[in-house]
Amino acid sequence: MTTYLEQLETPVPIVDLDRLAFNLDRMAAYATLHGLQLRPHVKTHKSPRIAAEQLRRGAVGLTCATLREAEVMAEVCDDLLVAYPPVGAARLERLARLPQQVNVTVAVDDAQALDALNVAARLGRRQFEVLVEVDLGMHRVGVSSPERAVAIAQHIERASALHFAGLMFYPGHIREAVDDQAEALATLGSDLATFVHALTAVGLPPKRVSGGSTPAAWRMHEVPAVNEVRPGTYVYNDRTTALIGACEWDECALTVLATVVSVAVPGQAVIDAGTKALGREPLRAASDGQEPGYGALLDHPEVVVTRMSEEHGILDLSKTSWRPRLGDQVRVVPNHVCIVVHLFDEIIGVRGHAVETRWPVTARGRGPALGELADGPSRPRAV
């Protein structure tokens, strides 16, 4: 018996499966067209099922941030990049214990961290590929001088269980410079070139140069030297992605289904999706005179979630003639989808108004997944 959207309990994240497939196909085609290796970041979906769809469409491997993500994805992929500093005993131990058949690359920006990583690799009887993380303007992690990058690359080459594999950067700052994206990309390209030249000059030309994120992904082919991209958000997209022009509004595949629970206060309606369902992420894009808020309705983009409590979202009705009734369902396009996925245990896949499938957000949380997946009742089918 088919279940329809109207029967679902809210708040709940739902994914339009046709839009998801379109988004997966589009990024795969872009990477193929420009000869870029596609290594999607799984932080957006945290699901081995979606990861398998990415790999089936030609992704060369996956990118992870947490060790739980890496452990879960090791079930479906044998080439993982852990794009997070390998610092802390537990993180190192879990890296070392990833299944032996998985080729693991780690991004590093510190020589001391390298020594610990080398010890962990030897204890785990394995080798790690290492990318030197460089800072090209995001100012979060990464070394900012070519000299420092060279010193770390040479340090890697001296470590018995590590191999220098290339450079990694995260151009997250470029999304916020929409008007100047071309100029920002040009600057990034010339900065990157100084790193590549410095490494080449000492006999360590970077084999892999890994960049990209969804907002900048569609133009990464314009940056010389880049040969790998790591977009995450593109599978689902979100309000920020749409408003900076990196996707169309109807390519937003994930929405939060919510119910109108109060219309008592004039000029607004209250839905049951608040901070604990939508997150409180800023809109990182121009909002065309709208309140930026925390999300907008898929079917009424002029209606914005302007205020929230933990379990309440306030819809501002001042810019719409639409008048919701108590009990009506709405679909909210969140500002930042990666946070929404992290707030739920399960995703519901729909086609039109019919529920087709449900899948767990397997890599949500922090705990070890290896034992759980191997022994527990929740081991997923190989996809």
Place this chain on the structure above:
Amino acid sequence: MTTYLEQLETPVPIVDLDRLAFNLDRMAAYATLHGLQLRPHVKTHKSPRIAAEQLRRGAVGLTCATLREAEVMAEVCDDLLVAYPPVGAARLERLARLPQQVNVTVAVDDAQALDALNVAARLGRRQFEVLVEVDLGMHRVGVSSPERAVAIAQHIERASALHFAGLMFYPGHIREAVDDQAEALATLGSDLATFVHALTAVGLPPKRVSGGSTPAAWRMHEVPAVNEVRPGTYVYNDRTTALIGACEWDECALTVLATVVSVAVPGQAVIDAGTKALGREPLRAASDGQEPGYGALLDHPEVVVTRMSEEHGILDLSKTSWRPRLGDQVRVVPNHVCIVVHLFDEIIGVRGHAVETRWPVTARGRGPALGELADGPSRPRAV
């Protein structure tokens, strides 16, 4: 063998058990002193274990927002207030199916919602107590006129399975008016009186008048008519609570233990607690010239998390002589603790630097708990 903080994997929420006990005792003593019924909101801890401690100290019952919270708390408490509009088929069905021995009160602000609630009560062969939710300045939910409150109370009395029990309000707006708290409370008191008088005039004097939240809780006895308070945050407290003066800094019982994972960019340190561990909640208090940011270090309150990505928090080191090294652990006091608890599956209880206990955040998530708790292996011991 004792486990110490230094051995824990980060990021992870840790609770100082001595501070927790102090906070529980203090609020219980306040309520007793002023003859107020204490009905703590469980949204902050989502744990039957902490709820049992609240009840043991004299709480008359518990307040819940989600139905999962109510189902979990029904295991330890037979008097629950569901302080959330009972709208939507699934929510009504779960309300009706709460264990028969539990006395359930529901807050309502709409006559149409009442009719549905009455049908649900009859299907569940039970009665609901009903509080009329009134809006005293928060402008979120609730009726704003005494006439409307009277009409809804009379509607309740006509419904065969519902009993009018009194009034409820949420003074969440008062936290942001720190300087004018006395005046805001006085206004609130006189507004509330008009509702009480209107109901009394038609022969429906409200037996219960339920208000309060942690920021305003310590002064709720100054508001005539209020006889019940529903604070949540006080068990753990947070940076906002401390900076508005509703607790001391060293009464913040929950911190997020994090590890310094990068010091590559000058003037800052990066920790492994970002938006997915701390939330992105604003500081709702004056920050004394500090960047408001998203949290501050317990042991270095001048060090603020000024920027975040999903798994990175940036500590601004410009106002401190403290210089962290790679791998150092820090304890972050978050701006809003209720959001942090919702982001994790487990809490670690510590005394000093020693880990003493761990407990699951049982009521996190949305799914039904009744079957799970009754049949599954995770049924908690009766406390």
